[in-house]
Amino acid sequence: MARERTHTCGELRPRQVGETVTLAGWVNSYRDHGGVIFIDLRDREGITQIVFHPEHAEAHALADRLRNEDVAEVSGKVLERGIDDNGRSLVNPRLATGEIEVDADHLALLNKTETPPFTPDDAGKVSEEVRLKYRYIDLRRPYMQDILRTRHRVTKIMRDYFDDQGFYEIETPFLCKSTPEGARDFLVPSRLQEGAFYALPQSPQLFKQILMVSGIEKYVQIVRCFRDEDPRADRQAEFTQLDVEMSFIDREQLMVVIEGLIRRIWKEVLDIDVPPLETMAYEEAIRRYGSDRPDLRFGMELCDIGDIAGQTDFGVFRGALDSGGIVKCICVPGGAAMTRKDTDGLADWAKQFGAKGLAVTKIAAGGTLDTGIAKFLGDVAGALVDRVGGSEGDLLCFAADSSVVVHRVLGELRLKLARERDMIPENQWRWLWVVDFPALAWNEDEKRWDSLHHPFTAPKDEDLDRLESDTANVLSKAYDLVLNGSELGGGSIRIHQQDVQSRIFSLLGISPEEARVKFGFLLDALQYGAPPHGGIALGLDRIVMHLCGTSNIRDVIAFPKTQNGADLMTEAPSQVSDDQLKELHLRLALT
Numbered sequence: 001m002a003r004e005r006t007h008t009c010g011e012l013r014p015r016q017v018g019e020t021v022t023l024a025g026w027v028n029s030y031r032d033h034g035g036v037i038f039i040d041l042r043d044r045e046g047i048t049q050i051v052f053h054p055e056h057a058e059a060h061a062l063a064d065r066l067r068n069e070d071v072a073e074v075s076g077k078v079l080e081r082g083i084d085d086n087g088r089s090l091v092n093p094r095l096a097t098g099e100i101e102v103d104a105d106h107l108a109l110l111n112k113t114e115t116p117p118f119t120p121d122d123a124g125k126v127s128e129e130v131r132l133k134y135r136y137i138d139l140r141r142p143y144m145q146d147i148l149r150t151r152h153r154v155t156k157i158m159r160d161y162f163d164d165q166g167f168y169e170i171e172t173p174f175l176c177k178s179t180p181e182g183a184r185d186f187l188v189p190s191r192l193q194e195g196a197f198y199a200l201p202q203s204p205q206l207f208k209q210i211l212m213v214s215g216i217e218k219y220v221q222i223v224r225c226f227r228d229e230d231p232r233a234d235r236q237a238e239f240t241q242l243d244v245e246m247s248f249i250d251r252e253q254l255m256v257v258i259e260g261l262i263r264r265i266w267k268e269v270l271d272i273d274v275p276p277l278e279t280m281a282y283e284e285a286i287r288r289y290g291s292d293r294p295d296l297r298f299g300m301e302l303c304d305i306g307d308i309a310g311q312t313d314f315g316v317f318r319g320a321l322d323s324g325g326i327v328k329c330i331c332v333p334g335g336a337a338m339t340r341k342d343t344d345g346l347a348d349w350a351k352q353f354g355a356k357g358l359a360v361t362k363i364a365a366g367g368t369l370d371t372g373i374a375k376f377l378g379d380v381a382g383a384l385v386d387r388v389g390g391s392e393g394d395l396l397c398f399a400a401d402s403s404v405v406v407h408r409v410l411g412e413l414r415l416k417l418a419r420e421r422d423m424i425p426e427n428q429w430r431w432l433w434v435v436d437f438p439a440l441a442w443n444e445d446e447k448r449w450d451s452l453h454h455p456f457t458a459p460k461d462e463d464l465d466r467l468e469s470d471t472a473n474v475l476s477k478a479y480d481l482v483l484n485g486s487e488l489g490g491g492s493i494r495i496h497q498q499d500v501q502s503r504i505f506s507l508l509g510i511s512p513e514e515a516r517v518k519f520g521f522l523l524d525a526l527q528y529g530a531p532p533h534g535g536i537a538l539g540l541d542r543i544v545m546h547l548c549g550t551s552n553i554r555d556v557i558a559f560p561k562t563q564n565g566a567d568l569m570t571e572a573p574s575q576v577s578d579d580q581l582k583e584l585h586l587r588l589a590l591t
Contacts, residue, residue, distance in 0.1 A: 010046020290411020
């Protein structure tokens with residue numbers, strides 16, 4: 001029978017010297033030093049060195065059979081490490097328990113492992129696919145244990161904070177009506193209603209608005225959401241968000257609540273004081289950084305040189321300007337060291353973002369321009385260098401096209417070069433609220449307006465009178481929270497008046513009949529005393545990624561999916577039986 005565990009493997013210190021203790025965990029390593037056997041025993045709290053001497057014959061003999069990842073229980077007396085025969089300290093400074101060891105007189109083998117495909121210490125030597133297939137071994141790593149511990153702390157901080165603020169945590173359904181929210185729905189066939197389907201929620205958007213109409217006033221939920229889109233390093237088809245909604249508030253009041261949460265998380269987890277958050281209009285973010293989630297930790301801002309470019313005979317510049325486009329430039333400090341092969345590679349790279357190429361030149365001695373398109377810029381070289389704030393040894397990269405293409409290309413190029421040239425300082429946190437988004441964006445392919453956020457986002461009050469007459473310039477009450485170039489979340493003040501909601505639907509090309517089919521229950525609710533309300537959703541996974549310093553979202557989710565949406569451990573998704581399909585009134589028609 002197993003003994004009662006008295007301590008964890010990360011708990012013992014010199015103050016316990018002389019005590020008899022019982023530990024349990026996994027064998028992290030095994031060493032035989034001439035008859036004296038040492039093992040490192042590991043649990044989620046840490047590692048303790050255990051020593052087996054021959055005088056405890058039964059325990060010593062069993063210890064000789066231990067190997068990595070066996071599950072064992074040991075009892076013995078806590079000893080100081082002391083010094084060896086040569087006067088050298090035996091303390092292990094790499095372990096929190098490194099000042100002590102346990103002299104074991106009892107050992108129980110709780111479970112003998114098969115030879116594992118890898119050990120936690122060797123996880124870095126195997127592929128991510130292998131680690132995901134044997135996730136239960138991968139999760140034994142202290143690194144992964146620390147991430148899950150941080151995730152737990154963050155969710156507890158969130159719940160405690162919102163409880164202090166008077167919020168109710170309320171669950172919303174997973175089996176919902178399919179509504180368009182920007183990504184494909186995961187569909188669930190109904191067994192009881194032939195031919196009908198539920199959808200897994202992309203977010204609880206409609207439900208949390210209904211809760212505001214219901215008089216809840218302050219709602220919060222840490223909720224699973226589902227989007228049938230291709231996973232990437234910072235996105236999963238199945239993810240978790242902090243969902244918040246409040247009644248009788250404006251944008252600034254909501255920001256105060258969320259900033260309070262961020263300050264508490266960063267202080268309690270990292271002991272970092274978050275300063276008042278900056279606010280930047282969407283237009284400024286795009287103009288200066290080419291992105292609505294700008295990374296403010298480094299410079300290299302986009303510079304408009306349209307007036308200077310217009311004085312040249314360079315056909316690419318002239319063609320863009322004559323067709324109503326723009327010309328912008330970024331100055332890359334020290335970029336002149338890049339080779340012709342490097343800069344040609346940038347031109348090819350830029351094409352994936354819609355550019356036809358990428359013009360470049362280098363600033364030489366005396367502020368003259370050399371290589372690339374320098375021959376077209378001789379007359380304006382001085383004005384150009386002054387405009388961009390360049391100096392000898394810098395590289396100038398130009399984009400000339402429509403506003404959308406120029407900002408996308410240079411915004412992405414700015415990030416790429418900053419990463420490759422180590423321009424991003426470590427251990428710096430640059431927070432930002434991005435506000436005043438356009439309410440709607442023109443979809444050139446389908447010749448219609450699209451919501452930039454979602455169709456329930458309220459336009460700014462001062463823009464309502466020109467909603468139909470000057471649609472492109474109508475701003476919304478939307479806001480995004482950005483950290484170091486990563487969007488942590490976004491939200492908006494919602495439309496709470498049915499007539500305004502109907503006008504937005506009309507602009508989006510959604511007929512009253514279609515709106516009734518898709519959003520009927522929300523439209524009904526808006527008729528019966530809907531209060532002004534707004535909210536936000538923050539990505540829990542992304543918050544934990546930042547706190548733990550990883551760029552891979554799969555690191556912060558216990559059981560994630562691969563890039564093609566597969567769970568390698570459970571082998572999901574999988575085939576189902578014909579009987580199951582028959583119960584659901586389905587028949588496969590594979591092509």
